[in-house]
Amino acid sequence: MTIMRTLLLAAAVPVVFAQTQTQPAGSPFPSSTYENATDPRAQAGAVSGQTSPPKYPSPWGEGLGDWDAAYAQAHDFVSQLTLTEKVNLTTGVGWQSEKCVGNTGSIPRLGFKALCMQDSPLGVRFADFVSAFPAGGTIAATWDRKLFYQRGYGMGSEHKEKGIDAQLGPVVGPLGRQAAGGRNWEGFSPDPVLAGIACAETVKGIQDAGVMSTTKHYILNEQEHFRQGAPPASLGLNALSSNVDDVTMHELYLWPFADAVRAGTVSIMCSYNQINNSQACQNSYTQNYLLKNELGFQGFIMSDWAATHSGVSSALAGLDQTMPGDIAFNSGTTYFGTNLTIAVLNGTVPQWRLDDMAVRIIAAWYYVDRPGNQVADAPNFSSWTSDTDGFRHYYQSLDYQRVNDHIDVRGNHGAEIRAQAAAGTVLLKNTGALPLSGKEQLTSVFGEDAAENPLGPNGCSDRGCDEGTLAMGWGSGTANFPYLVTPLEAIKAEVLSNGGSFESVTDNYAYSTIAALGRRTAQVGGACIAFGNADAGEGYITVDNNTGDRNNLTIWGDFDLLVANLTAQCNNTIVVLHTVGPVITNSFVDNPNVTAIIWAGIPGQESGNAITDILFGKVNPGGKLPFTIGSSRGEYGTEILYEPNNGNNSPQDNFEEGIFIDYRAFDKLGETPVFEFGLGLSYTTFSYSDLGVQAHSAPAYTAPSGNTGPAPTYGTVSNITSSYVFPASIDRIWNYIYPYLNSTSLSVSSGDPAYGINYTWPAGSYDSSSQPYVAAGGAPGGNPRLYDVLFTVTATITNTGDVVGDEVAQLYVNLGGADDAKVVLRNFDRLTIQPGATATFSADITRRDLSNWDSASQNWFISSATKTIFVGSSSRKLPLTTTLDLSGIITGPGSGGNGTAPVYPSSSASGYSSSATSSGDGSSSASTSVGSSVSVSSASSPTGYSSSFTTSAKPSGPAGYSHSSPPAYSPTGYRA
Ligand code: NOJ
Numbered sequence: 012m013t014i015m016r017t018l019l020l021a022a023a024v025p026v027v028f029a030q031t032q033t034q035p036a037g038s039p040f041p042s043s044t045y046e047n048a049t050d051p052r053a054q055a056g057a058v059s060g061q062t063s064p065p066k067y068p069s070p071w072g073e074g075l076g077d078w079d080a081a082y083a084q085a086h087d088f089v090s091q092l093t094l095t096e097k098v099n100l101t102t103g104v105g106w107q108s109e110k111c112v113g114n115t116g117s118i119p120r121l122g123f124k125a126l127c128m129q130d131s132p133l134g135v136r137f138a139d140f141v142s143a144f145p146a147g148g149t150i151a152a153t154w155d156r157k158l159f160y161q162r163g164y165g166m167g168s169e170h171k172e173k174g175i176d177a178q179l180g181p182v183v184g185p186l187g188r189q190a191a192g193g194r195n196w197e198g199f200s201p202d203p204v205l206a207g208i209a210c211a212e213t214v215k216g217i218q219d220a221g222v223m224s225t226t227k228h229y230i231l232n233e234q235e236h237f238r239q240g241a242p243p244a245s246l247g248l249n250a251l252s253s254n255v256d257d258v259t260m261h262e263l264y265l266w267p268f269a270d271a272v273r274a275g276t277v278s279i280m281c282s283y284n285q286i287n288n289s290q291a292c293q294n295s296y297t298q299n300y301l302l303k304n305e306l307g308f309q310g311f312i313m314s315d316w317a318a319t320h321s322g323v324s325s326a327l328a329g330l331d332q333t334m335p336g337d338i339a340f341n342s343g344t345t346y347f348g349t350n351l352t353i354a355v356l357n358g359t360v361p362q363w364r365l366d367d368m369a370v371r372i373i374a375a376w377y378y379v380d381r382p383g384n385q386v387a388d389a390p391n392f393s394s395w396t397s398d399t400d401g402f403r404h405y406y407q408s409l410d411y412q413r414v415n416d417h418i419d420v421r422g423n424h425g426a427e428i429r430a431q432a433a434a435g436t437v438l439l440k441n442t443g444a445l446p447l448s449g450k451e452q453l454t455s456v457f458g459e460d461a462a463e464n465p466l467g468p469n470g471c472s473d474r475g476c477d478e479g480t481l482a483m484g485w486g487s488g489t490a491n492f493p494y495l496v497t498p499l500e501a502i503k504a505e506v507l508s509n510g511g512s513f514e515s516v517t518d519n520y521a522y523s524t525i526a527a528l529g530r531r532t533a534q535v536g537g538a539c540i541a542f543g544n545a546d547a548g549e550g551y552i553t554v555d556n557n558t559g560d561r562n563n564l565t566i567w568g569d570f571d572l573l574v575a576n577l578t579a580q581c582n583n584t585i586v587v588l589h590t591v592g593p594v595i596t597n598s599f600v601d602n603p604n605v606t607a608i609i610w611a612g613i614p615g616q617e618s619g620n621a622i623t624d625i626l627f628g629k630v631n632p633g634g635k636l637p638f639t640i641g642s643s644r645g646e647y648g649t650e651i652l653y654e655p656n657n658g659n660n661s662p663q664d665n666f667e668e669g670i671f672i673d674y675r676a677f678d679k680l681g682e683t684p685v686f687e688f689g690l691g692l693s694y695t696t697f698s699y700s701d702l703g704v705q706a707h708s709a710p711a712y713t714a715p716s717g718n719t720g721p722a723p724t725y726g727t728v729s730n731i732t733s734s735y736v737f738p739a740s741i742d743r744i745w746n747y748i749y750p751y752l753n754s755t756s757l758s759v760s761s762g763d764p765a766y767g768i769n770y771t772w773p774a775g776s777y778d779s780s781s782q783p784y785v786a787a788g789g790a791p792g793g794n795p796r797l798y799d800v801l802f803t804v805t806a807t808i809t810n811t812g813d814v815v816g817d818e819v820a821q822l823y824v825n826l827g828g829a830d831d832a833k834v835v836l837r838n839f840d841r842l843t844i845q846p847g848a849t850a851t852f853s854a855d856i857t858r859r860d861l862s863n864w865d866s867a868s869q870n871w872f873i874s875s876a877t878k879t880i881f882v883g884s885s886s887r888k889l890p891l892t893t894t895l896d897l898s899g900i901i902t903g904p905g906s907g908g909n910g911t912a913p914v915y916p917s918s919s920a921s922g923y924s925s926s927a928t929s930s931g932d933g934s935s936s937a938s939t940s941v942g943s944s945v946s947v948s949s950a951s952s953p954t955g956y957s958s959s960f961t962t963s964a965k966p967s968g969p970a971g972y973s974h975s976s977p978p979a980y981s982p983t984g985y986r987a
Pocket of ligand 1: 130179227315
């Protein structure tokens with residue numbers, strides 16, 4: 012649609028724009044052709060090239076699923092709002108302009124407080140008297156739904172008590188494509204089912220505590236290098252483009268986001284990277300089509316910090332809220348704010364789109380009952396100082412007041428964290444050394460990783476160093492430790508309580524001292540326990556030359572040498588690893604003097620107590636690896652892109668391996684893992700028997716019927732521009748982002764020399780008419796029929812040992828197609844079984860679990876290939892197997908979906924037609940005619956979103972208060 016904006020500047024600006032365009036013919040996300048693709052499906056696509064098709068209009072929220080009550084409340088609320096009040100909800104006030112890492116404007120007239128958005132996925136960031144929970148990867152290693160939920164609820168409660176509205180977590184992007192990915196530890200697992208279940212339970216926990224969860228980073232944010240372009244910034248590269256095909260998108264990366272949406276996550280953060288060469292936060296395909304249409308997401312999309320690259324383009328492509336509000340940190344400029352007000356007044360953003368943004372945000376707020384979960388004087392802490400008093404507007408050095416109430420919100424979470432970390436500890440090797448009896452005459456501990464950082468547990472800003480024991484990675488995914496129990500002190504306390512003798516050497520390079528203590532320990536039949544780690548984090552911090560992503564998979568601190576030196580003397584060496592992901596263990600794994608190996612993950616504040624519980628047998632290990640440990644990084648089949656590969660243009664990261672990451676890659680490539688995905692030993696043993704399969708009747712897989720209503724609007728927007736000029740009653744804060752106009756002239760107010768030029772917006776982006784649901788959609792999480800249970804699998808697990816123990820029984824499926832993975836995880840359960848006793852493992856298989864994605868029909872289908880199921884204790888120990896009887900299930904792509912067998916009586920659920928239909932988006936090849944509009948950059952956007960609200964020089968703080976600099980961070984980035 013071409014908009015002659017100069018014509019719209021007259022006083023009678025038509026506010027509700029004529030909205031009669033129809034959506035362009037639908038097009039599947041291209042199955043990009045990669046010459047060297049190792050997954051055939053990534054090669055044999057209908058459309059070549061890595062582009063992201065335009066998908067408009069942006070779906071308006073309707074209150075689908077269980078969102079109806081929240082939407083009814085939101086409609087009432089938003090109907091009362093003025094234009095600038097609505098805009099205030101969509102825009103952060105600027106980096107460090109208020110106390111949280113992200114803050115919206117407020118609506119004082121209605122008593123609505125500014126929203127506070129705060130990291131992190133493992134606890135409250137930048138606050139005191141909070142808990143440091145185990146990281147995502149460690150809780151994933153528990154494979155325990157109850158603990159996923161418990162941790163989520165604990166974190167949510169602490170956020171609530173600090174007065175936070177949205178916790179910026181959990182993380183399922185990165186999923187963990189590359190073993191060395193810097194932020195994998197913030198997420199759960201490279202397996203989408205484990206990640207999806209862990210994410211869903213975490214979301215429920217956080218939100219049941221009365222706080223909004225922000226599942227992030229959407230999507231394909233799989234590495235830190237080039238996530239925002241450079242480092243180094245001087246290269247001027249655009250953000251890396253993760254190029255993926257449609258099948259891989261659905262069967263792997265989108266999967267856990269679907270689980271998050273289905274679990275009710277009210278907010279999703281779009282990421283820094285591009286997807287198929289369109290920025291994530293203005294990618295109409297991933298936001299409008301996949302997330303809001305196919306997955307039926309009813310909440311709001313929040314940008315990652317400074318990941319917004321345009322105004323109108325982003326709004327039309329589905330972005331609902333820009334954070335922290337300013338274009339670049341502290342620039343004083345914004346793509347939304349004033350410019351969104353202008354865009355609505357001149358018609359470039361239709362009122363219905365702004366209303367949808369506001370409704371989604373307010374519905375999210377009601378959905379988790381934020382009104383019923385307020386605390387006094389929220390937020391009661393400041394991210395920017397730990398002093399009691401400080402500036403409320405930190406960047407501006409304004410409003411010096413009490414900013415930290417130092418409220419202790421930890422409750423009994425310390426005990427829970429200890430149990431969670433122990434439950435997520437994975438025993439990888441044990442030749443009988445463990446558990447320790449407690450009667451050892453001498454117990455010796457080795458390695459810097461056992462001890463405390465000499466600067467204290469919070470000594471390095473955002474944990475941006477690797478000093479002392481590793482209990483958290485680095486970056487924004489951190490929280491301050493309230494204390495950190497080190498392995499050294501906990502083991503020592505245990506040994507002393509048993510009357511034993513204890514010594515340690517925590518200098519990794521004190522070779523002769525290590526050797527001497529090792530020899531002495533061995534001579535008295537004692538135990539040598541060696542601690543090692545490998546760290547990673549967010550790319551704005553570089554630690555030991557690792558710019559977020561790890562440079563390699565080795566264990567840090569020359570640990571291999573330490574172990575070689577120690578094992579030459581000590582024949583009972585127990586290795587404990589605190590690592591952010593897989594590490595290479597080749598040098599010691601088969602050494603007979605290494606009598607045990609434990610992966611203790613990233614355990615949080617109770618690290619020492621948790622590992623002591625395991626070492627001394629107070630807790631029987633039951634954790635299982637959430638990733639594969641191989642013998643070389645090459646075996647993983649994926650690699651970090653460390654060097655730019657596209658000149659000065661966006662680095663191109665082609666996901667040529669398709670769905671084959673982690674254990675799927677090892678299986679496909681015929682590699683033998685050192686420790687496979689799902690592996691974890693116990694102090695007891697288990698046997699598997701009696702596989703059973705029960706088929707269920709389920710409704711047919713049908714497409715949702717009917718259409719949405721037309722886009723609603725709430726309240727009317729006056730086009731008298733003087734109503735929106737900065738109110739004289741408000742003291743304007745320097746560099747703060749506001750929704751108000753600077754002038755009654757929209758052109759002057761924009762401050763953009765290009766204001767008013769002709770521009771063609773993507774076809775369909777103004778269409779407010781009712782839209783068809785897509786076949787795979789219709790409800791939060793996608794078509795509800797995908798979650799129908801088709802089979803239940805049972806097995807008997809017997810504890811064949813002498814002690815009570817936990818076993819995580821795992822269900823895998825082979826989907827039977829030539830291009831399918833050998834096995835994919837589909838379900839699991841953690842069972843506590845008494846010695847000699849049996850337990851029944853029972854796991855459902857849903858329609859989605861048996862389906863493949865068909866790009867042409869844009870729908871899931873069950874192929875006619877034989878479906879084989881496996882049950883066992885790891886991805887490679889699968890003693891029980893059988894095939895599923897698919898008789899009667901309609902199979903094949905484009906067949907109208909995977910309808911259900913006549914043997915399963917079909918009943919049509921309300922709102923669903925009796926037969927599946929092809930996607931309303933059709934299967935024609937991609938129309939890229941307006942594709943360029945999808946990724947309009949700020950530079951080329953005529954929306955003029957360079958408007959500045961910088962009106963005065965930065966004031967200095969009151970006498971006696973210097974404006975202290977934020978903690979140092981790398982020149983390549985910032986600390987958001
Ligand atoms: C950038 C990070 O990618 C994101 O995870 C975080 O929530 C924001 N900064 C805010 O700190």
